[in-house]
Amino acid sequence: MTVHTVISPDKRPVLAADGVVRSDAVASNSAANRKLFAARVPIYPKEGSGQYRSFKWAMMAITLTIYYVTPWLRWNRGLSAPNQAVLVDLAHERFYFFFIEIWPQEVYYITGLLILSAVALFLINALFGRLWCGYSCPQTVWTDLFIWIETKIEGDRNARMRLAAAPWSMSKIAKRISKHTVWLLFAVATGGAWVFYYNDAPTLLHQLLTGTASYGNYFAVLGLTFTTYTLGGLMREQVCTYMCPWPRIQAAMTDNEALCVTYRRDRGEPRGAHKKGDSWEGRGSCIDCNQCVAVCPMGIDIRDGAQLECINCGLCIDACDDVMRKIGQPRRLIAYDTEANISRRQHGEAARYRFVRPRTVLYAGVLAGVSAVMLLTLTFRHTLDLDVLRDRNPDYVRLADGAVRNAYTLKLMNRGREARTLDLSVSGVKARQVRLIGDGEIVSSVPLRVDADKVRTVRVLVTVARADLSASHGLTFSLAAGGEKREVDAVFVPGAAR
């Protein structure tokens, strides 16, 4: 791969049309070249410009800003909790997200979040294809960033290909070293930013720089440096093609009404070189200049149709529009379009966009439903909670006089910002005695002090006299403070009759 444009025998570039040279770029995944085991075909994406390129730059700026800045945002929670807006506090088992605080007992919020993410992905996919892959997936964003760095240091596509083919020289070594150094610096920054989500960012930054941070943090930074450098710099499109499950899932979920980056073959074919002054009658608009292939970060030819390698980033649209402008043809020969529209136009019908389809309605419905439930539960989240775990070993204890005792471990949770006194009471069982270990007998209720944002564990023993056993199957633990009250039903096991 040393030449970048098709050269005719008289050493002049072959023109695809007047003013447009034909590139010798070949799709890395074309059916003709595909082998069972193929070495990677190096891809040197050409830097383009245009509407979608600008959008992709903007998305890169936004997503990277969010990633790097978020851990530094502060959020005042008072003295009992950290003031970092987004923090996964593993040591204290808390997750903070602005006004939300999640305890390990509330993993269902994480489940809800994952459901939301998945359904949102499905919905976007059904509407606009793989927008996620094209613009916001960390893999493609970082790959884009790394390609940009490569372009700045080694030059654009042709220069990079020349450099790759050139023998080793001081200048080549210098360029390669500086490229990999800058890549590594970005990779370190990426790994470095990640650990801030798990620690107080200013404190950890100081620790990292003074060598006093824990090994875990250094290893996390090292690990993410390695993965960022490898996945973003060296493996790039192979991650999407070979490692990521989403292209496969998407292939199964997409339909022919989804907007995808599409070559309008109804307009482009038959393709071929065009000479100035030739008529456009009886031929397609595609002049086979391969510019769409040259800019593709995945190294594919969009004209081969929908394919799992395509990340729907639209860079080929920009490249093709550029060419169409030069040869005076209408733009958007490659565009966000649907398979259904191509066949409609081929049958002489007008193109139309059906955003409201059963699957989009379904996805939107699920999305709205789960969001509503999440929002509701988060808004009315209890600051007071009670977990009851009945002893199962032994299941029950029979006393000398035939009475039966069950033991319960209670977790009293105070999610409030202040220490509170919670009133614990037991009802629903005719107990001879209800005893709190370390605190004596509970007559009506017992006040228990629980520190701010803490769990207190107590053990309660409930004894039922022999005569009342047959009527005792359950009981209710109540925890009350201020206006809040939590009730938990528990089982009482009377034991085998004797």
Added chain:
Amino acid sequence: MSKREIDQVSGTETTGHEWDGIKELDTPMPRWWLVAFWATIIWSIAYWVVYPAWPGISSYTHGIWDHSQRDEVTANVAVLKAERAGREAALAKASLADIQNNPDLLQFAMAEGKTAFGDNCAPCHGAGGQGGHGYPNLNDDVWLWGGKLSDIEHTITVGVRSTAANTRESQMPGFGRDAVLKPAQVDDLAEYVLHISGRPADARAVKRATGLFADNCAGCHGPEGKGDRKFGAPNLTDNEWEYGPTRDDIHDQIWNGHGGVMPTWGGRLSPEEIKALAIYVHNLGGGE
């Protein structure tokens, strides 16, 4: 050396092996595989140098880092001990009653007691202290040697029928085995015990055994069979049976006079650990 055959289709050398016309290609190893292979060899050499690796006659090569997992554990345990020293000292000083009334110390003692129980007591008494045939249940309110905190602490310290000089000691005779009583008398006594524990029994046998019980059993178990903690003699009227509740079980116990052994923990566990264990067992629910 003969020239090796080149496969026409793949252009790769063959190994020269052939089975029914099928020839084996001598495909070279992938480069990455070879690199990984050599890397592991280099790694292992580095490992020998740095870490303990080769066994010797009486010792082993320690490696230049002189690393030892045992040392690491010892260091970690020391750190943990230092961290707990304050509470451990408080535990040593506090009386059992004080611990029971101090929530912080109680929690510490319970945690330590639970670990010590799992390590030392659970094999016989069960993970939850529920006991089993021949091993007392520690959850209920039936105590052979007393259920107060101090009783429990003492029992743990000296054991039962153990090797300690001041062990809790008593031995029920094997009335049948040692021919103290006639077989028929043992049968009658079993009926009698069934009777006083409130269960149906042969009335004539009970009548015959009344005198036998007063002569042979009441000395330890008391005239009404309510037991006596001085001798660790169980209450025979409460329907809790260490050696089983059936007539056959009771007969077997009178015949053989089983007496389980609990080892002394005084020399093996520290006084603080025993204290914590007593608190833990007491708080299983049956403590008095």
